[in-house]
Amino acid sequence: MSETRSSIPALLRQGARNGIPIGLGYFAVAFALGCSKSAVDAGLTPFQGFLASLLCSASAGEYAGLGVMAAKSALVEMVVISLIANARYLLMSAAMSQRMDPEGNFIHRLVMSFFITDELFAVTIARPGYLSPWYMYGAILVASPCWSLGTALGCAAGDVMPPRLGSALSVALFGMFLAIVIPPARRERVIAGIVAVCFAASFAMSRLPVVSQISEGTRTIILTVIIASAAAALFPRPQGSGEGGEAA
Amino acid sequence: MSNYVYILVMAAVIYLIRVLPMTLIRRPIRSRFLQSFLFYVPYVTLSVMTFPAIVDATQHPLAGVLALVVGVVAAWLGAGLMPVAVLCCVTVFLSELILV
Numbered sequence: 001m002s003e004t005r006s007s008i009p010a011l012l013r014q015g016a017r018n019g020i021p022i023g024l025g026y027f028a029v030a031f032a033l034g035c036s037k038s039a040v041d042a043g044l045t046p047f048q049g050f051l052a053s054l055l056c057s058a059s060a061g062e063y064a065g066l067g068v069m070a071a072k073s074a075l076v077e078m079v080v081i082s083l084i085a086n087a088r089y090l091l092m093s094a095a096m097s098q099r100m101d102p103e104g105n106f107i108h109r110l111v112m113s114f115f116i117t118d119e120l121f122a123v124t125i126a127r128p129g130y131l132s133p134w135y136m137y138g139a140i141l142v143a144s145p146c147w148s149l150g151t152a153l154g155c156a157a158g159d160v161m162p163p164r165l166g167s168a169l170s171v172a173l174f175g176m177f178l179a180i181v182i183p184p185a186r187r188e189r190v191i192a193g194i195v196a197v198c199f200a201a202s203f204a205m206s207r208l209p210v211v212s213q214i215s216e217g218t219r220t221i222i223l224t225v226i227i228a229s230a231a232a233a234l235f236p237r238p239q240g241s242g243e244g245g246e247a248a
Numbered sequence: 249m250s251n252y253v254y255i256l257v258m259a260a261v262i263y264l265i266r267v268l269p270m271t272l273i274r275r276p277i278r279s280r281f282l283q284s285f286l287f288y289v290p291y292v293t294l295s296v297m298t299f300p301a302i303v304d305a306t307q308h309p310l311a312g313v314l315a316l317v318v319g320v321v322a323a324w325l326g327a328g329l330m331p332v333a334v335l336c337c338v339t340v341f342l343s344e345l346i347l348v
Contacts, residue, residue: 044251051255052255052258055256056259061262075253078257082261086261086262089262089265090266090268091286092266092289093265093269094286095289096269097272097273098277106271125290163307164307164344164345167305167307168338168340170306171305171306173333174319175332177297177298178320178323179319179328179332179333181295181298182319182323185291194291194295195295199300202295206300216301220297224296228286228289228292232284233281
C-alpha cells in the first residue's frame with residue numbers, strides 16, 4: 001500500500017479539486033435533465049427537481065424515473081425501473097466494498113454509498129490503497145450541489161442554455177473517464193486491450209438492431225458483466241493484489 | 249399520486265442498490281475470479297459508458313470524435329482529470345464553431 005498519511009483537510013481539498021470537472025459536467029447534464037420533456041410532462045417544480053437530484057444523484061436513473069412520473073404509472077413500475085436503470089451501482093458498490101479500510105468507521109460506508117455515481121465512484125476508486133472517505137467527501141461537496149442546482153435551474157429556466165455551451169460541457173465527464181482509464185491502459189497491455197474491446201462492443205450494441213433498443217443503463221450492466229467476467233477468466237489478477245494499489 | 253411519493257420511492261430503491269453491497273460485503277472476497285472481476289469492473293464500466301456516448305453527446309458527431317482523440321492522447325501523456333476534461337470541452341467548443 002502506497003498510502004500516504006494525508007490530513008483530513010488535505011484530502012478534502014484534493015477531492016474538491018477533482019470535484020470541479022465533475023461539477024461542471026453535472027451542471028450541464030442536470031440542467032438538460034431539468035428541462036427535459038419528461039420533467040416538463042411530470043410537472044416537476046424546481047424544488048422537486050432539486051430534491052430528486054439531491055436524494056438520487058443518478059442521471060440515467062432519474063431520467064427513467066421522471067418518465068414514470070410523467071406517465072403517472074404505478075409505484076411498482078417506479079421500483080422496477082429504478083432497479084434496472086441503477087443496477088450498475090450494485091457492481092460499483094461491490095467493487096468499493098473490497099477497497100474499504102476494514103478498521104474504518106462503518107458510518108463512512110453508509111455515507112459513501114449514498115453518493116456512488118459513475119463519476120464519484122471513478123475518482124474515488126482511482127486512488128491507490130484503501131478508499132479515502134474524506135477525499136470522496138471533498139469531491140461530493142463540490143459536485144453534488146452542482147447536480148441538484150443544475151436540475152432546479154433546468155426546471156425553472158426551460159431551454160435558455162446556449163446549445164454550443166451545453167454541447168462543450170457535456171463531454172467533460174467523458175474526458176474525466178478517459179483520464180482514469182487511459183494511464184493504467186498505458187501501463188498494462190491487458191487493460192488497454194479491454195478498453196478497446198469495450199469501445200467496440202459498446203458501439204456495436206448502440207447501433208445494432210434489437211439490442212440498441214435496450215436502455216443505456218441496462219446495456220452498461222450487460223457489457224460490464226460479460227466483459228469483466230471474460231477478462232477475469234482469461235487474465236486473472238495475481239492473488240492478493242487485486243484489491244490494492246495498482247488501480248490508479 | 250404526488251410527485252413527492254414517486255421521488256421518495258425512487259430515492260429509497262436507488263439507496264438500497266448502493267448501500268447493500270458496501271455494508272453486507274464486510275470482508276475481502278477470497279475467490280480469485282471474483283477479485284479479478286471486481287478489479288476489472290471500473291475500467292470496463294467507464295470505457296463502455298464513454299464510447300460511443302461521447303460522440304452522441306455533442307451537436308456534431310465529429311466534434312465528439314475529436315474530443316475522444318484529444319482526451320486519449322492527453323491522458324496517455326499523463327494529464328490529470330481536470331486538464332483532460334477541460335481539453336475535451338475546448339476541443340468540442342472550437343471544432344463546433346467550424347462544424348455547426
